[in-house]
Amino acid sequence: MRVLVVEDDGVLRGQLVSTLEAAGYAVDSADNGIDAQHLGTTGSYDAVLLDLGLPRLDGLSVLRNWRAVGRTMPVLILTARDSWHEKVAGIDAGADDYLAKPFHVEELLARLRALIRRAGGHASAELVCGPLCLDTRNGRASVAGQVLALTSHEYRVLAYLMHHQGEVVSRSDLVEHIYAQDFDRDSNTIEVFIARLRKKLPPGLIETIRGLGYRLGAPR
Amino acid sequence: MTAMPARGSLRLRLLAGTLFGVAALIVVAGWGLDNLFREHVARQFRAELATHLDQLTAHLVVDEGGRPKLSAALSDPRFSRPDSGLYWQIDPADETGAGGALRSRSLWDDVLGVPADVAADGTVHEHRLDGPGGIPLCALERRVHFEDTPDSPGGHFRLIVAADERLMAEPVARFRGALWIALGLLSAGLGLAALIQVIVGLAPLRQLRIALARVHEGSAQRLEGEFPAEVMPLIDDFNSVLARNAEVVERARTQAGNLAHALKTPLSVLANASAGREDELAALVRAQVAAAQRHVQSHLARAKAAAAASLPGARTALRPVVDGLLRTMHRLHAARSLDLVAGPIGDSLVFRGEEQDLQEMLGNLLDNACKWARSRVEISAGIDSGAGGTSLLITIDDDGCGIPASQRDAVLRRGVRADERIPGSGLGLSIADDLAQLYGGRLLLGDSPLGGLRARLRLPAASPAGALGGS
Numbered sequence: 001m002r003v004l005v006v007e008d009d010g011v012l013r014g015q016l017v018s019t020l021e022a023a024g025y026a027v028d029s030a031d032n033g034i035d036a037q038h039l040g041t042t043g044s045y046d047a048v049l050l051d052l053g054l055p056r057l058d059g060l061s062v063l064r065n066w067r068a069v070g071r072t073m074p075v076l077i078l079t080a081r082d083s084w085h086e087k088v089a090g091i092d093a094g095a096d097d098y099l100a101k102p103f104h105v106e107e108l109l110a111r112l113r114a115l116i117r118r119a120g121g122h123a124s125a126e127l128v129c130g131p132l133c134l135d136t137r138n139g140r141a142s143v144a145g146q147v148l149a150l151t152s153h154e155y156r157v158l159a160y161l162m163h164h165q166g167e168v169v170s171r172s173d174l175v176e177h178i179y180a181q182d183f184d185r186d187s188n189t190i191e192v193f194i195a196r197l198r199k200k201l202p203p204g205l206i207e208t209i210r211g212l213g214y215r216l217g218a219p220r
Numbered sequence: 221m222t223a224m225p226a227r228g229s230l231r232l233r234l235l236a237g238t239l240f241g242v243a244a245l246i247v248v249a250g251w252g253l254d255n256l257f258r259e260h261v262a263r264q265f266r267a268e269l270a271t272h273l274d275q276l277t278a279h280l281v282v283d284e285g286g287r288p289k290l291s292a293a294l295s296d297p298r299f300s301r302p303d304s305g306l307y308w309q310i311d312p313a314d315e316t317g318a319g320g321a322l323r324s325r326s327l328w329d330d331v332l333g334v335p336a337d338v339a340a341d342g343t344v345h346e347h348r349l350d351g352p353g354g355i356p357l358c359a360l361e362r363r364v365h366f367e368d369t370p371d372s373p374g375g376h377f378r379l380i381v382a383a384d385e386r387l388m389a390e391p392v393a394r395f396r397g398a399l400w401i402a403l404g405l406l407s408a409g410l411g412l413a414a415l416i417q418v419i420v421g422l423a424p425l426r427q428l429r430i431a432l433a434r435v436h437e438g439s440a441q442r443l444e445g446e447f448p449a450e451v452m453p454l455i456d457d458f459n460s461v462l463a464r465n466a467e468v469v470e471r472a473r474t475q476a477g478n479l480a481h482a483l484k485t486p487l488s489v490l491a492n493a494s495a496g497r498e499d500e501l502a503a504l505v506r507a508q509v510a511a512a513q514r515h516v517q518s519h520l521a522r523a524k525a526a527a528a529a530s531l532p533g534a535r536t537a538l539r540p541v542v543d544g545l546l547r548t549m550h551r552l553h554a555a556r557s558l559d560l561v562a563g564p565i566g567d568s569l570v571f572r573g574e575e576q577d578l579q580e581m582l583g584n585l586l587d588n589a590c591k592w593a594r595s596r597v598e599i600s601a602g603i604d605s606g607a608g609g610t611s612l613l614i615t616i617d618d619d620g621c622g623i624p625a626s627q628r629d630a631v632l633r634r635g636v637r638a639d640e641r642i643p644g645s646g647l648g649l650s651i652a653d654d655l656a657q658l659y660g661g662r663l664l665l666g667d668s669p670l671g672g673l674r675a676r677l678r679l680p681a682a683s684p685a686g687a688l689g690g691s
Contacts, residue, residue: 012489053481080481080484080485084580085576087548091548091552096551097552101485102484102487102490103491105496
């Protein structure tokens with residue numbers, strides 16, 4: 001799961017990035033509206049944390065511009081401006097949730113998980129595929145109750161596949177969503193992660209669709 | 221706003237001044253005209269008498285016996301009609317004093333009693349006499365002297381012509397009647413004109429009062445309309461005061477928002493730094509951050525509201541605000557799939573106040589209802605025309621667990637939370653209540669028929685746009 005953090009305060013941005021990385025997300029960040037607009041328009045993100053009071057271009061305009069060019073990723077506005085007037089303006093500009101500063105980290109993570117889940121059409125915090133179960137609240141994957149030991153990259157690949165169960169996910173999709181932007185990307189590593197996951201999972205869960213990518217689904 | 225006692229009415233003053241002036245002038249003019257006419261009539265009357273006297277003098281001859289005689293009758297026929305009111309008489313002016321030797325037929329048996337004064341020959345005297353039947357007469361007298369001639373002895377004679385004074389008074393009375401009727405009509409017309417002038421002249425002031433009422437009532441932000449040049453500077457000044465007021469409020473808002481932003485980001489940093497650590501310092505930081513946040517939020521809300529409540533002319537339609545908030549609630553509480561139901565809210569429901577404040581009150585109440593509701597939140601609104609003017613009555617129901625009656629007062633106090641299970645600042649209900657009170661309204665908490673909390677918000681209503689005459 002790849003998340004964009006847009007926040008102009010350096011210390012807070014650093015805290016958000018490390019908190020989100022610790023929670024298993026790949027994180028990009030921007031400290032002004034112009035960069036944020038560029039990143040959000042060109043990159044694939046599973047969610048965006050957006051501050052409203054940004055230098056160069058304000059957050060609401062950034063959000064409207066994203067929506068105008070058809071970017072539909074869930075956006076959580078994270079701002080000090082917490083009057084209902086501003087909340088309504090934020091939601092009407094296309095935001096999916098609104099969290100006022102100061103906030104509790106747990107609440108931020110819970111809302112972010114819920115946003116990503118809802119965007120994938122999942123109602124529950126636990127994603128289930130046959131014997132495999134992924135609890136997004138604590139980042140734990142288990143097979144028939146046995147907790148799996150996963151590296152962070154393995155977890156990101158598995159979580160992305162779980163959120164898109166039954167869909168064909170291309171290798172480039174996976175690259176887009178498990179790496180932060182400034183990471184040295186190599187699509188060959190995806191095959192390595194998939195191979196490792198297959199060893200840890202019951203056979204037949206991850207299917208290779210030749211030439212297209214992978215599909216996660218309960219074996220028939 | 222307290223009404224100051226009015227110091228008289230401008231309309232009454234103008235009207236009284238004009239009417240007093242008109243009345244004084246009419247009386248003076250009437251008196252003057254009356255006098256002029258009376259004098260004119262009197263002068264004419266006397267001139268006529270003098271003509272008769274001249275004629276009488278011309279016709280007078282003395283016979284051989286020294287007695288006066290008329291060579292021809294006087295031309296005016298009234299001299300020969302008895303009691304016609306026009307008389308003449310010729311008396312010898314000697315010591316015998318026998319008056320009435322020769323007199324007009326109109327005198328019949330009467331004789332004019334002329335005072336026995338002595339005047340120079342040829343001069344004309346005026347007398348007031350009692351005529352036949354005691355009626356007052358105006359008389360002219362001339363004394364003439366005939367020299368002795370071979371034919372007659374000559375002598376002094378007093379020639380008198382008299383006329384009934386009523387002959388003079390009658391046209392004066394007739395004129396006076398007509399004069400006062402005309403002047404009466406004139407003053408009535410002038411009075412009416414003054415009234416119309418005052419009404420038309422002061423009409424802009426009434427218009428001004430209506431414009432002010434619209435500002436006060438909330439349907440206009442400034443004094444609208446065209447006013448006369450004398451009033452316009454006042455209007456412009458007033459409008460610039462209003463505009464400046466609005467500007468100050470807006471600046472206060474902006475500064476309050478900036479302050480919030482400036483404070484909350486460092487608070488977030490502190491809160492995040494302390495998160496997940498169990499030592500004493502972290503707990504202290506968390507507690508103080510929460511306290512600081514509550515202070516910032518409540519003071520911001522109050523500062524904004526205090527600025528807004530004093531701004532005249534603000535009005536906000538209820539419907540769009542509720543629609544916007546419901547969209548927002550749907551999104552913010554999307555995870556809980558609540559039924560958010562709005563009853564019919566007509567366009568005639570208009571709040572007399574700032575949009576942001578209405579959003580703040582309803583947002584907090586709706587958010588609170590959504591947080592606690594199991595599955596359903598309802599909002600409805602209506603007009604309540606009570607003794608204290610019309611007010612909006614907005615009702616928000618939820619099917620959550622409600623608040624026990626004993627705790628309802630407490631939750632309206634700042635920062636008191638009835639239940640710590642759901643995150644929140646504990647300020648929502650008290651902010652809504654504070655704002656409502658600043659607008660002279662109230663927030664009442666009760667039991668909802670849905671099973672949870674019923675929040676009823678009473679707010680001042682503004683009349684729908686255009687309901688107040690004019691443009």
